[in-house]
Amino acid sequence: MTExxxxxxxxxxxxxxxxxxxxxxxxxxxxEHLFVGCSMGYAIPLTWYNxxxxxxxxxxxxxxxxxLIIPFIIGMMYWLRFSGKFSWVSxxxxxxxxxxxxxxxxxxxxxxxxxxxRSMMLPLNNINTxxxxxxxxxxxxxxxxxxxxxxxxxxxxSIGIWFMMVGxxxxxxxxxxxxxxxxxxxxxxxxEEWLHLL
Amino acid sequence: xxxxxxxxxxxxxxxxxxxxVFIPHKVSADFYDWxxxxxxxxxxFAVVLGVGSLIMVHTSKIKRKAPNWGYSMVTIVALVITTLxxxxxxxxxxxxxxxxxxxxxxxxGATMFSLLAFYIASAAYKAFRARSVxxxxxxxxxxxxxxxxxxxxxxxxxxxxxATEWILNVxxxxxxxxxxxxxxxxxxxxxxxIILGIERSYxxxxx
Numbered sequence: 048m049t050e051x052x053x054x055x056x057x058x059x060x061x062x063x064x065x066x067x068x069x070x071x072x073x074x075x076x077x078x079e080h081l082f083v084g085c086s087m088g089y090a091i092p093l094t095w096y097n098x099x100x101x102x103x104x105x106x107x108x109x110x111x112x113x114x115l116i117i118p119f120i121i122g123m124m125y126w127l128r129f130s131g132k133f134s135w136v137s138x139x140x141x142x143x144x145x146x147x148x149x150x151x152x153x154x155x156x157x158x159x160x161x162x163x164x165r166s167m168m169l170p171l172n173n174i175n176t177x178x179x180x181x182x183x184x185x186x187x188x189x190x191x192x193x194x195x196x197x198x199x200x201x202x203x204x205s206i207g208i209w210f211m212m213v214g215x216x217x218x219x220x221x222x223x224x225x226x227x228x229x230x231x232x233x234x235x236x237x238x239e240e241w242l243h244l245l
Numbered sequence: 246x247x248x249x250x251x252x253x254x255x256x257x258x259x260x261x262x263x264x265x266v267f268i269p270h271k272v273s274a275d276f277y278d279w280x281x282x283x284x285x286x287x288x289x290f291a292v293v294l295g296v297g298s299l300i301m302v303h304t305s306k307i308k309r310k311a312p313n314w315g316y317s318m319v320t321i322v323a324l325v326i327t328t329l330x331x332x333x334x335x336x337x338x339x340x341x342x343x344x345x346x347x348x349x350x351x352x353x354g355a356t357m358f359s360l361l362a363f364y365i366a367s368a369a370y371k372a373f374r375a376r377s378v379x380x381x382x383x384x385x386x387x388x389x390x391x392x393x394x395x396x397x398x399x400x401x402x403x404x405x406x407x408a409t410e411w412i413l414n415v416x417x418x419x420x421x422x423x424x425x426x427x428x429x430x431x432x433x434x435x436x437x438x439i440i441l442g443i444e445r446s447y448x449x450x451x452x
Contacts, residue, residue, distance in 0.1 A: 085345060085350050102286055209379065
């Protein structure tokens with residue numbers, strides 16, 4: 048019984064969402080606000096059971112690791128963001144969380160720059176590796192704005208635009224396919240699970 | 246006290262993390278473990294900020310009887326009911342909490358994203374009109390990739406899936422790599438700006 052009620056609710060909410068295709072209307076607004084509330088309501092118990100209990104409550108209160116009182120207090124400093132006078136205190140937990148950015152300096156340099164450059168520096172023994180090399184270098188030159196894009200250099204950077212356009216086209220095609228498959232999923236749900244037409 | 250100490254915390258921790266990456270030593274590994282343990286305790290408290298600000302925005306709308314305040318009521322009621330079901334019956338499979346997730350969150354989320362299929366079509370019409378050579382290249386690449394990923398592409402000619410693979414593995418890879426290199430350099434520069442105290446916007450406004 049609960050399954051049937053669930054299917055009817057899901058179908059109603061799906062149609063409420065689709066009603067936006069006609070225009071913004073009360074059904075869509077209702078579903079939109081419900082979605083926000085349910086999503087936030089979903090996040091709270093998940094955080095409680097999957098993050099707070101295992102990493103904060105259990106070590107502090109069950110395993111008696113009293114040193115964790117310090118991060119406990121630092122965490123509670125977040126809440127002072129709502130206070131007008133003491134909102135600056137919330138900068139402490141933010142600063143503590145931002146510290147890990149330091150790891151981003153060598154890590155992003157390694158993962159996004161050095162590894163990518165190493166992958167690019169292959170023997171240019173076939174047309175595809177030559178094309179990839181020319182494409183990457185021309186795109187990098189396109190984003191180098193300290194030199195005017197004129198003459199032979201300008202022509203070379205315009206090759207970069209062509210490569211980027213192909214890349215954007217491929218990404219766009221993928222995005223369309225992903226959205227269409229979601230749409231097919233919803234139509235299938237309505238016709239098969241709800242109306243039993245398929 | 247209000248800005249300098251938080252800034253010092255970021256600078257000190259930032260440089261310690263740079264050192265952690267370059268120095269494979271027990272001390273640096275212990276530092277990393279200590280930080281991760283503490284940040285896992287601190288993190289969950291931040292959720293209260295998000296929930297608190299959502300509740301404040303909507304309760305103020307309800308109190309002021311602002312236009313469409315009834316929808317704010319829907320948000321608050323949904324938030325309270327979903328949260329309570331999670332706390333009362335737990336979050337395991339088969340509980341009312343998961344029933345709400347399956348029948349409310351999943352269909353609404355999927356439908357909201359699937360709506361983009363319609364809007365992306367109209368956006369594509371505007372963007373793809375072959376007004377320049379570059380736009381034509383984008384249009385052709387998108388059409389080939391879309392056709393190559395469905396069975397009709399294979400049915401038309403085997404050349405389309407092959408072309409799709411080539412587009413994804415050669416020009417698309419070059420584009421992704423070129424842009425990725427720029428992003429990597431940008432991330433490194435931004436991280437450096439943060440740990441050197443040049444970028445301070447994360448501390449927020451005020452004194």
